[in-house]
Amino acid sequence: MSTDPTPIEAPADDNGFMRPPMDFQTRRMRWNSMRRHAVNHLVTGLALLSTLLVIAPLVAILAYLIYKGASSLNMAFFTQIPAPVGEPGGGMANAILGSGIILALASSMGIPVGIAAGVYLAEYGRGRMLAMAVRFTADVLNGVPSIVMGIAIYSLIVMRQMHFSAFSGGVALAIMMVPTITRTTEEMLATVPHAVREAALGLGVPKWRTVVSVSLRTASPGIITGCMLAFARVAGETAPLLFTAFGNQFWSYKLNEPIAALPLQIYIYAISPYDEWHRLAWAGSLVLILMIMMSVTLVRIYAGRGALKGAS
Amino acid sequence: MGVGIDVEHLNAWYGATHTLQDINLNIPANHATALIGPSGCGKSTFVRCLNRMHETNPIARATGVVKMGEIDIYKDASPVEIRRRVGMVFQRPNPFPTMSIYDNVASGLKLNGFRNKAILDETVERSLKAAALWEEVKDELKKKSGASLSGGQQQRMCIARALAVDPEVLLMDEPASALDPVSTSKIEDLIFQLKSQYTIVIVTHNMQQAARVAENTGFFLNGKMVEFNSTHMIFTNPADKRTEDYITGRFG
Numbered sequence: 001m002s003t004d005p006t007p008i009e010a011p012a013d014d015n016g017f018m019r020p021p022m023d024f025q026t027r028r029m030r031w032n033s034m035r036r037h038a039v040n041h042l043v044t045g046l047a048l049l050s051t052l053l054v055i056a057p058l059v060a061i062l063a064y065l066i067y068k069g070a071s072s073l074n075m076a077f078f079t080q081i082p083a084p085v086g087e088p089g090g091g092m093a094n095a096i097l098g099s100g101i102i103l104a105l106a107s108s109m110g111i112p113v114g115i116a117a118g119v120y121l122a123e124y125g126r127g128r129m130l131a132m133a134v135r136f137t138a139d140v141l142n143g144v145p146s147i148v149m150g151i152a153i154y155s156l157i158v159m160r161q162m163h164f165s166a167f168s169g170g171v172a173l174a175i176m177m178v179p180t181i182t183r184t185t186e187e188m189l190a191t192v193p194h195a196v197r198e199a200a201l202g203l204g205v206p207k208w209r210t211v212v213s214v215s216l217r218t219a220s221p222g223i224i225t226g227c228m229l230a231f232a233r234v235a236g237e238t239a240p241l242l243f244t245a246f247g248n249q250f251w252s253y254k255l256n257e258p259i260a261a262l263p264l265q266i267y268i269y270a271i272s273p274y275d276e277w278h279r280l281a282w283a284g285s286l287v288l289i290l291m292i293m294m295s296v297t298l299v300r301i302y303a304g305r306g307a308l309k310g311a312s
Numbered sequence: 313m314g315v316g317i318d319v320e321h322l323n324a325w326y327g328a329t330h331t332l333q334d335i336n337l338n339i340p341a342n343h344a345t346a347l348i349g350p351s352g353c354g355k356s357t358f359v360r361c362l363n364r365m366h367e368t369n370p371i372a373r374a375t376g377v378v379k380m381g382e383i384d385i386y387k388d389a390s391p392v393e394i395r396r397r398v399g400m401v402f403q404r405p406n407p408f409p410t411m412s413i414y415d416n417v418a419s420g421l422k423l424n425g426f427r428n429k430a431i432l433d434e435t436v437e438r439s440l441k442a443a444a445l446w447e448e449v450k451d452e453l454k455k456k457s458g459a460s461l462s463g464g465q466q467q468r469m470c471i472a473r474a475l476a477v478d479p480e481v482l483l484m485d486e487p488a489s490a491l492d493p494v495s496t497s498k499i500e501d502l503i504f505q506l507k508s509q510y511t512i513v514i515v516t517h518n519m520q521q522a523a524r525v526a527e528n529t530g531f532f533l534n535g536k537m538v539e540f541n542s543t544h545m546i547f548t549n550p551a552d553k554r555t556e557d558y559i560t561g562r563f564g
Contacts, residue, residue, distance in 0.1 A: 126370070195406035199470070201368055203420035203477055204396030213423050217410050 062289065069286035072279040077287070082249050082265070088276060092284050094251050098166065098260040099291070101253060102245055103235055105170025110177030110234075111227050115216075117178065118185025118223075123211050135186075142179040147239040149176055154243035166252075166259035169245030173237060177230040184226025188219035224303045228296045235292045238263040262288045314511030315381040315480045316341040317362060322376035324357050324366060331357045333535045335376070339528075344503055344512040346522035346543065349532035350558070355515045356403075358532065359483045362513065363398035364391040380481065396424070399474030399510075403486040405466030407458035413449050416458035416469055420477035435476050443472035444502055464495025471502065475510075482506065484514040488521065500525050519559060523547055531555045 076091045083090025117134060125131025153172040158164055192215050200210040216223070234240075241247070246258040247268065253259070262284055269281035317339040324332035332354045339345050347355040360366040361374050364385060378385045385394045407416050415422065417436045426432070436453070440446040445468040449461070458469055467487060474482060484503070488496040503512060503525045516522050522529050523543055530540040531552070539546065539555045550556045 193406070195402060195404060196408060198365065198368070198402065199406040199408065199473075200419070200423065202363065202365060202395055202400040202402070203423070203473065204392050204394075205420070205423040206392050209423050214408060218408070220410075 065282065065286040065289060069279075069282035069284075072283035073286070077280070077283055081251060082280075085274065090280070092260075092262065092265055092280065092287070094248065095260040095262045095265040095284065096287065096291075097251075097253060098245070098248065099235070099262040099288075101166055101255075101259060102169045102173060102241070102261055103231070105167065105255070106173035106177060106234060107227075107231060109170065110174035110230065111181060113174070114178045114181025114227075114230070115185050115223065117182040118189065119211060119216070121182065121186040122189035123215060134182075138179040138182045141175070142183070145239075146176060146237050147242075150240035150243045153240065158244060161256070163256070164244060164246035164258040165256045166245055167255045169241045169259065169261065170255075172240035172244045173234040176234050176237065176240060177227075180230040180233070181223075181226050184229070185219070185223050188222030188226070189215055191222070192218045221303065224299060228299055232292050232296060235295075236263055236288060238267050262291075313480065313509065314341045316511065317481065317513075318377075318379040319362075320377040320379075322358070322361060322374065322378060324354075324361055324374040325372065326357075326369065327371045331535055332361065332374075335537050337530060337537060337540055339511060339513060341511050342508060343528060344507040344514060344526040346526035346529045347513065347515045347532060348517070348519055348522050348529060348558070351517070353532040354535040355532045356485050359400075359485055359513055359515055362481070362483055363395050363400055365395070365400065367391065396420075396477055397479055398481040398483060399477065399479035401467070401471050401474055401482065401484045401487045404490050405463055405470050407461070407466050407469060409457065409459040411458055412454045413456055413458050413461070413469060414453040417472045417476050419473060424477075436472075439472040439476040440469075442475050442506065443468045444498060445469055445472060462495075464491050464498060467491060467495065467499060468502070471499075475506075479510065481511045481513065484512065486515050486517060489517060496521075519547070531558060533558070 076089055077093075078091060078096065079093050080089065080091035081094045082092065117138070121131050121135060125134070149172050153168050153175070157168040157171060161168070196218060197210055197215060200214045201207070205214070241261050241264050245261050245264065247264040248258045248260040250260075266281045266284040266288065269277040269284065272278070317337075319335055319337040319339070322332055322335040323330070335358060347358065349355050357366060362378060362385075366372050366374055374386070376386075380394075380397065383389055385398075408419060411419060414436055417439050418432050421432060421435065437446060437450075440449065445465060448465060449456070449469075458466065461469060467490075471482075471487070488499045491499065500521060503514065506512060507525075514522075514526065526543050528540065529543040529546040531538045531546065531550075531554075533554055539550060539552045541551070545551075546555065547559055550559065556562075
């Protein structure tokens with residue numbers, strides 16, 4: 001056969017004696033073993049390479065942001081509002097506060113609705129028409145471009161109120177959070193073993209209590225991850241805020257008035273013709289990424305506290 | 313103390329499958345009753361009808377009368393009330409993975425809104441002692457997850473969890489089939505001790521186990537109860553040919 005391995009020469013041992021030549025079977029096994037090792041190394045190498053490819057952009061972006069933005073970070077950046085054109089200095093304090101307000105609004109609306117819908121899909125709606133409709137809608141909603149979401153909320157809320165507002169920005173981001181949270185909640189609840197639910201029901205625990213204290217609690221690490229992903233995604237969104245929160249160069253914390261937001265401020269500064277503003281845009285980008293990373297880390301630490309020994 | 317269970321004309325379905333066909337049976341209080349029979353004969357469905365777990369499956373349905381003492385469990389009470397009075401131990405240990413050992417045992421009370429710490433402490437200790445697990449876990453009650461115990465320990469913890477709500481009846485659906493021989497014998501010893509205080513119904517594939525722990529035994533086949541008698545009679549002098557074939561190992 002043409003695929004047969006080349007015969008392996010029997011090596012001489014220390015005393016110069018020849019070991020008996022290996023029979024065909026042994027040679028074949030040795031060849032197979034060598035091939036398996038080679039394939040193993042090859043695939044491990046490919047996996048490692050892919051990992052590096054995934055990590056590289058994140059590290060590169062972060063490094064570049066620090067390189068470009070860190071020098072413009074000072075106390076003024078966190079305490080002052082933007083300076084008028086031509087004047088040096090100024091900061092993004094109002095935008096940081098505004099982003100915080102909009103994201104708090106979005107989370108307080110989007111997370112409960114998203115989790116509740118996921119609970120319905122996983123625990124109550126199995127096999128029902130409504131559940132299928134909700135699932136389909138969530139998947140479609142997930143694919144709606146964020147600029148479209150901004151225009152939709154503009155016509156639904158802003159046009160009726162006749163003014164831009166922090167509230168409408170919060171609603172736009174909340175709607176963008178819902179599908180991700182709903183689908184992760186559903187999928188995470190589906191991983192909770194049926195036996196665990198039966199254990200609770202068998203103890204005379206009502207269904208709603210079983211869902212809240214057993215199913216949701218068991219699935220909570222995954223659900224929290226889903227919420228964090230949704231949060232991190234909308235935290236950097238600019239398009240839905242263009243026609244809703246609108247942006248503001250001054251302090252504003254009222255929900256029914258236009259409000260500044262970091263992504264908006266970065267956008268305005270980045271497309272401006274002034275070098276000073278470009279530097280501030282870099283600093284703003286760095287702050288935005290750090291804020292997202294910080295809130296995700298804080299939630300992780302908070303959610304991971306009190307973990308038990310041997311908990312799965 | 314346990315109560316007896318009278319079952320009259322019990323029928324159960326999964327979708328179109330008639331899983332239990334006209335079961336009539338008196339389960340005496342404070343005794344262990346074993347249910348034997350080949351796989352798929354309806355024993356598990358039968359015990360799940362005794363605490364109304366059967367109906368948690370949306371395609372399942374049951375008719376007939378099941379009387380616990382004076383109460384008809386299908387007419388006079390809600391499933392939730394019945395399940396508090398009829399504890400259940402499942403085939404595979406099913407601890408709550410996110411809860412400590414303490415919380416697992418206390419879960420039946422805690423999840424029903426019971427908060428008195430002194431009574432919870434006392435109940436957890438009493439239940440774990442009754443399940444012969446106290447000595448092995450007492451030092452790490454609140455630190456260790458229930459899921460970190462060995463399989464046999466988990467199953468005894470699940471028994472403690474069922475006992476903690478102070479049931480009158482304890483249903484055990486093949487409680488030792490996923491365990492090693494040592495753990496199995498611990499569970500059997502436990503059943504032997506518990507049956508003075510609880511009415512125990514145990515489903516088992518292991519006929520020696522039925523002979524060891526139960527006063528009475530019922531033989532199920534194809535959704536029907538073929539024979540019910542004292543364990544001694546079933547194993548030494550069965551009235552029905554099919555029972556004899558099964559216990560002598562001619563089929564199943």
